[in-house]
Amino acid sequence: MTVNADIDALATKASWRDLPAAQQPTYPDAEALREVVADLESYPPLVFAGECDELRTRMGAVARGEAFLLQGGDCAESFDAVTAEHIRAKLKTILQMGAVLTYAASVPVVKVGRIAGQYSKPRSKDTETRDGVTLPTYRGDSVNGFDFTEAARVPDPDRLRRMYHHSASTLNLVRAFTTGGYADLRQVHAWNQDFVRTSASGQRYEQLAREIDNALNFMRACGTDPEEFRTVEFYSSHEALLMDYESALTRVDSRTGRLYDVSAHMVWIGERTRQLDGAHIEFASKIRNPIGVKLGPTTTTEEALQYIERLDPEREPGRLTFVVRMGADKIRDKLPTLVEKVTASGATVAWVTDPMHGNTFEAASGHKTRRFDDVLDEVKGFFEVHKELGTHPGGIHVELTGDDVTECVGGGDEIFVDDLHQRYETACDPRLNRSQSLDLAFLVAEMYRSQ
Template identity: 75%
Template sequence: MLADHTVTALDSWRRLPADQQPAWPDTDALNGVVAELSSYPPLVFAGECDLLRERLARVARGEAFVLQGGDCAETLDAVGAEEVRDKIKTLLQMSAVLTYATSVPVVKIGRIAGQYAKPRSRNTEIRDGVELPVYRGDSVNGLEFTPEARTPDPERLKRVYHASAATLNLIRAFITGGYADLRQVHEWNRDFVASSPIGERYEDLARAIDDALTFLAACGADPREFHSAEFFSSHEALLLDYETALTRTDSRTNRAYDVSAHMIWIGERTRRLDGAHVEFASTVRNPIGVKLGPTTTADEALALIDRLDPEREPGRLTFITRMGRDKVRDVLPELVAKVTGSGAQVVWLCDPMHGNTFEASSGHKTRHFDDVLDEVRGFFEVHRALATHPGGIHIELTGDDVTECVGGGDRIGVGDLHQRYQTACDPRLNRYQSLDLAFQVAELYRARATPLRREPAPIATAA
């Protein structure tokens, strides 16, 4: 159980520089909202966070794989049952592909029910000579380019809480109500994906899963795990006032948990060791992720471990690397080698999205599927060479038929981007592309388990 009050000791982060915080125009209004949020029920429970930490510990030991995915930035007008269902469906399909092809458990974590804030490279945006605050996600302001919409409004934090609660309610209903049952593998494929080459490939796999389940049933086995699924929520813990307001003390252990999500992560722009975000994360018991970009040094990674995982607890800390296809093979080996050599057991995830963004000739921010896949391939190559475990992937995706990333099995070109470019911030893989990636990752995982070929040792002969 959780106590009904925030942990005032968590205010230690306020003594340190806090990057990427909105310029709230009314501090009193913000404080009022934070006080109200502090009285709200938890969105997740401490025991669920502990369960995820146990599952991630298996990943750190090389016994499981992580699939983390969802929207770049959730929006308050996309909390309907169909939108949530399609995201869950996509992740369940990807998980089915990965689980069947790799024969290891897949830990499913959504970028969902809280991913409403985004760090930005500039504080303002200029259009036609008009300068306004940049859009920082629906938890802060609106996407419309008007002074009213772009003014940060703390009341949005309450709307985000309620939207996250509604989303988690829907997820739990889908997961526990039979929608995640592996016998639904065909049902997940009855819409537009079924008519695509990737859908056909998925349908072949679904039939194989059906055959395996039929065999188990004939043997008298009916494992409960096949009828439901574990699903965890996560988001970037960017707005520290919101995260602090949703932190509670667990009555079992007297430890603090951020009950806004099962897992929270620190972004590339906010991971400074002397900063407020690292300080806040060090005070809560949740599993913690940290994004590591191409400028990260091994010493910085080791220092982050000392701050965030001083007890070297498997499952506590996840490093999410976002190097870019051109740098992953050069930068990642030293990080992995030195972290592994230190004795720390972290989870390594690959975020192949953020380091491969470019502006198309059409003016759209986009990513090429081949670049995304190449970074994943480089991630696996590095871990294979070092005999370490490639723990999983972290993907920005949607269950909708959008045209935001080019390439992949969907064959989207630059000229198609304008058709269904719907993201509020960064481009996402659509469902075709997400399934395509899952098949590719499964093949990389299986290949990584194949020993490197060595010449046979010479046969000793008698003198």
């Protein structure tokens, strides 16, 4: 690239700075933030542009109805949870879900984690008050601390450095797991067989598990042992929320001269930051990563069409994913018009359901929680709408963990409201535990088969 091209790219990268940026922390030391950003700009990429291009191709198959997206992970990652045990459990759950969905849907399942960068969360209020004391709200480990103390809640730019290093450690381990034999399909299937055999809820899926077992046995008898059985493609994603961090990790690809956010393979714009005249949409319009936009129940068709114009002007399948988070009581009413108008525009976007965020409520105990039945009903509504319109239900985007937490009520191995306190470990929103996640995967598999 020429010097002038480099200057043009840097100017493009910084174009968001002229626009309002929602949900940004207020750092008390501006110079400390500048130093951290300068360091981040010198760090190696966490992912590579070619990998982002590969995922964009995979998402193109999702948009065309030739594949299905499974995207899942923590509501908000925490620095303390960057351990081999936590990462392995999360990955194991996603791989198990993916194996079931791949067989039932008979199409490739694109596996994307909310992982290695999901350390930030938008919040509805800037402050939190307890017992007459008001402090800044907790915005994720990348911004401040969870403890309700004045010192912990001060936004600290050095946490951006820690986010980078924790993300690098996580990606290193994920890559080792997915290429080193841990993700072998036969092993993953054995885990699912164990779930079916030992779980009260899992026993209803025995027939599907037996079908998968027969298919694997048949291939083994034929002497088939493809490389794809032993490794798996796994991509990272997070909400592109903290603009200083995302911008610092945006680089010019030496092959093409295009900008890529190398903090993750895919990034999305959240419901609270999708303003068309805001910094987040401007930033996303300049990078080549696959982009998601969360669409809540207030989204208008005009907004959806403008997102396409801003983020996918070339109408490239795989570039843009609409992640709809309407709520179980609104999905059937709000989604059809959006899908109809977007389809009529000629755009080929991937439609994905986030059945978590529209179904949150506060239990009498004070815990934020979600009903598994509501989550499932929103997924059902999503599939019903696409079946009626003849369009493709492209995937699911869920908050989950591989641990046996008690954060969402219901499920086959039912968790009751009175159980929430037992292992309520999330720092922000409630997640499906391993059993509930596998329940959901088998039930989605049944829905996909009936499409």
